[in-house]
Amino acid sequence: xxxxxxxxxxxxxxxxxxxxVLNKNAVASALCLLVCLTGIAGLFVLLDxxxxxxxxxxxxxxxxVALFLFIIMLLDMQGGNRKPFTKSSIVAGAAxxxxxxxxxxxFLVRGHIESPVLATTKVxxxxxxxxxxxLFTTYLLPVQIVGFLLLIAMLGVIVLSKKxxxxxxxx
Numbered sequence: 001x002x003x004x005x006x007x008x009x010x011x012x013x014x015x016x017x018x019x020x021v022l023n024k025n026a027v028a029s030a031l032c033l034l035v036c037l038t039g040i041a042g043l044f045v046l047l048d049x050x051x052x053x054x055x056x057x058x059x060x061x062x063x064x065v066a067l068f069l070f071i072i073m074l075l076d077m078q079g080g081n082r083k084p085f086t087k088s089s090i091v092a093g094a095a096x097x098x099x100x101x102x103x104x105x106x107f108l109v110r111g112h113i114e115s116p117v118l119a120t121t122k123v124x125x126x127x128x129x130x131x132x133x134x135l136f137t138t139y140l141l142p143v144q145i146v147g148f149l150l151l152i153a154m155l156g157v158i159v160l161s162k163k164x165x166x167x168x169x170x171x
Contacts, residue, residue: 006046013039026072030065037061051131064150071154075161 016039019032037060044053085093135143 002046006043009039009042009046012036013043027069030068030072033068034061034065037065051128067154068157071157072161075158 013036016032016036020029020036023029023032037056041053041056041061044050044056
């Protein structure tokens with residue numbers, strides 16, 4: 001039963017993540033993000049990481065998606081005709097695709113993930129104290145980077161949705 005639930009949550013999460021990226025309507029993209037985060041919370045429940053599941057639902061699905069929806073509705077973003085790709089966006093997309101392919105190739109050729117020995121592995125999420133200690137020591141930098149990326153994404157939404165009267169307003 002857990003394998004079936006895992007596959008269900010995994011397919012739901014990936015499909016909604018694609019919906020976030022490919023959807024032209026900003027409100028529908030935000031709602032796909034909400035369902036995607038709920039699927040991630042379901043995966044956390046299957047991993048017996050109940051604290052992470054609840055935090056994902058409360059913080060990300062509850063607060064961050066609500067904030068994105070308020071920003072989208074406040075700025076009155078309308079889906080419409082997209083601008084044609086510029087040379088710089090094509091070069092940036094090709095560079096990103098090249099880096100992704102290089103990373104996947106190096107992982108497939110040289111990388112493998114070894115199973116940890118369960119007797120010597122310290123359980124990090126078994127108690128709230130151990131989880132907090134790991135979060136504020138070992139994983140502090142990744143958490144800060146994710147928070148910074150969310151801030152940049154929010155500022156990007158504001159800048160992209162601003163309507164300029166003429167090109168001199170951009171400078």
